[in-house]
Amino acid sequence: MNTYLLKPCLAAVLLSLSMASFAADKGLIAIITPSHDNPFFKAEADAATAKATQLGYTTLVASHDDDVSKQNQLIETAIARKAKAIVLDNAGADATIGPLKKAKAAGIPAFLIDREINATGVAVAQIVSNNYQGAQLGAEKFVKLMNGKGNYVELLGQESDTNAHVRSQGYHDVIDDYTGLKMVAQQTANWSQTEAFSRMESMLQAHPDITGVISGNDTMALGAEAALKAAGRKDIIVVGFDGSDYVRDSILAKGNIKATVLQPGWREAEMAVEQADAYLKTGKAQKEEKQLMDCVLIDETNAKNLKNFGVQP
Known part of the structure; x- marks a missing residue:
């Protein structure tokens, strides 16, 4: 076999793989939550990261530790890195409004989970437990x-x-x-x-x-x-x-x-990423901004079915 013929073929394969990789990378989603020392917030971050990766995004995962200044810096970083979207469990119902307005002005939509803010029209979605x-x-x-x-x-x-x-x-x-x-x-x-x-x-x-x-x-x-x-x-x-x-x-x-x-934190985080993906594709919100998810009582009757903030069948 002529080894010289392999080089153009190999180049074509590498170019094809590179283009496939590029096509799969839809951009960056910033995922910002309170401290991962709390298993609920870690589960949110893990769920959002897994869903974003599955859908072809890269992620920037960070914790604001319920520090408003740190949260603002992380949102600034997302803006500077031209994130496609922000998934956020926020550090303050009032203090978060200004930074998210800045992100919106920069063309970066926000999808909130777990905690609401005291304003509407700033985030595309606020997905919270009832x-x-x-x-x-x-x-x-x-x-x-x-x-x-x-x-x-x-x-x-x-x-x-x-x-x-x-x-x-x-x-x-x-x-x-x-x-x-x-x-x-x-x-x-x-x-x-x-x-x-x-x-x-x-x-x-x-x-x-x-x-x-x-x-x-x-x-x-x-x-x-x-x-x-x-x-x-x-x-x-x-x-x-x-x-x-x-x-x-x-x-x-x-x-x-x-x-x-x-409170179904895992599913809320997944939904935020799914809705972000749909919004980035269509320019339209899938649902109304405020979305309430019902909670479930866990006691001795169903505790064995609880795992990762969800009830398993």
Whole structure:
């Protein structure tokens, strides 16, 4: 065989592969979430990255750690790198509006997940869990577990996060109807497991007679559970919110945590990328901007089916 004939053929093959690779790369999608130390936010980033890669995009994945300044810098970086779209779980309902307006002016559409902002028309989509509906599910289970009576405490999420307020309101719109249940303390733990451990220790010292803890998220619920275990208090019921695998394991092991509320974070992140892809192809939004996804109660009856913030068949 003439080896000289192989060179043009090889060049053609390499050119073909190069063109295929170029065609598959649709550009950059920036994926920005809070800290990946929280399994919920890590799952969001993982799901969005996997879907973007599947659809032919490259990704820039970063965490703003709930720091508005850091978030603004990351959005600036996305603009500078001419990202095709931004998928964002934001660091503040008000503070995020200005940076996203800047991205929009630069021709970069934003697709929000998990947390809303206090404006419409700035992002193409805001795909969030129905936090109020989910909180009511959690509260109803909490009331049942508490037999409608007893003293309890509440752990709140970050003050700047709309979800923290919506979930608390959903809890109280159910629990407050039961006169036998009395909230004796309410403290913010900023979605943090470490802070929740500390807050739980102090609340337990001040109110040793409590029999229940309702938490704004699973990370704080796990911090509370760790403090209760350290104090030898197996009698205190904890209900969380998010649907993490760690809380699933506690429910199955019959720990302090008896239930949680699953918000479908994995699917929300996938939907954001899918809608970004459709928007970039057509120039039109697939759905209305505000999109609510219903939550699911997770307890001893279905915890075994929970994995990666989704219920498996």
